[in-house]
Amino acid sequence: MELHDEQVVRREVVLPVDPETAWANLADAEGLEGWLADEVELDVRPGAEGTARWSDGTERHVVVDEVEAGRRLALCWWADGEDATLVDLTLDEHTDGTRLVVVEVPVRVVEAVGAGLPTGGSAARGPQLAAA
Amino acid sequence: MNARADDLAGAVFAALADPTRRRVLQALAERPGVTASTLAGELPVSRQAIVKHLTALREAGLAERERAGREAHYRLRPAPLTDAVAWMATTGAQWDDRLARLDRRLSAESPARR
Numbered sequence: 089m090e091l092h093d094e095q096v097v098r099r100e101v102v103l104p105v106d107p108e109t110a111w112a113n114l115a116d117a118e119g120l121e122g123w124l125a126d127e128v129e130l131d132v133r134p135g136a137e138g139t140a141r142w143s144d145g146t147e148r149h150v151v152v153d154e155v156e157a158g159r160r161l162a163l164c165w166w167a168d169g170e171d172a173t174l175v176d177l178t179l180d181e182h183t184d185g186t187r188l189v190v191v192e193v194p195v196r197v198v199e200a201v202g203a204g205l206p207t208g209g210s211a212a213r214g215p216q217l218a219a220a
Numbered sequence: 221m222n223a224r225a226d227d228l229a230g231a232v233f234a235a236l237a238d239p240t241r242r243r244v245l246q247a248l249a250e251r252p253g254v255t256a257s258t259l260a261g262e263l264p265v266s267r268q269a270i271v272k273h274l275t276a277l278r279e280a281g282l283a284e285r286e287r288a289g290r291e292a293h294y295r296l297r298p299a300p301l302t303d304a305v306a307w308m309a310t311t312g313a314q315w316d317d318r319l320a321r322l323d324r325r326l327s328a329e330s331p332a333r334r
Contacts, residue, residue, distance in 0.1 A: 097308055097311045097315060101317040103323060105326045109326070109329075123241065123319075123322040125317055171229075171230040173230075173311075188319065188322070190315050190319065193232070193233075194230035194233055194234070196231065196235040197234050200237040
């Protein structure tokens, strides 16, 4: 079985900078803060746990799943009492700068289809995800 | 824990992950009250497999069963689909906002590239 388009949220944007500059916005909490969430407390390394907060008062727990420096960040996040979802952020070179592709999919869907995310990771089932 | 919209969306997407289950769901939508035996005659899987798929759809809140004599009749319950679509729409809109923020930040930093 495979993931289908109707089961994932996918977005992409071409950022007007080189991949190295783009990665700086994914590489640590300071980079992520201000766009991914209003406040980010997180070490960007596999297995690290942290928090993302928004100005409307919402908050999500975050667990870093995979990091490929300069190219890819996969994480799992969830609000208290809600299902966890996987988020995969991938950078690729593009003639106009750097393409960022985002895929978000409920963990339950990934488990049901027994597959990784369509962007290519094996993002699914670490022990920390099972606990989520 | 309450059954919240996000949880239901996850359950619905999981239920829809299987292509045969999607065909079963489609059959329920087209012919309310269809039986497992009828579906087994139409789809290339056993009646037992059909019953499993119908159970998964019921657990996701997508189907309901009505017993009439010896046969069970199945109907679509569309409400969870609406929740799943709502999750897609909300989550998609959140990413549109986030990526727009990131793009604005980087465009401001490097005006020469635009």
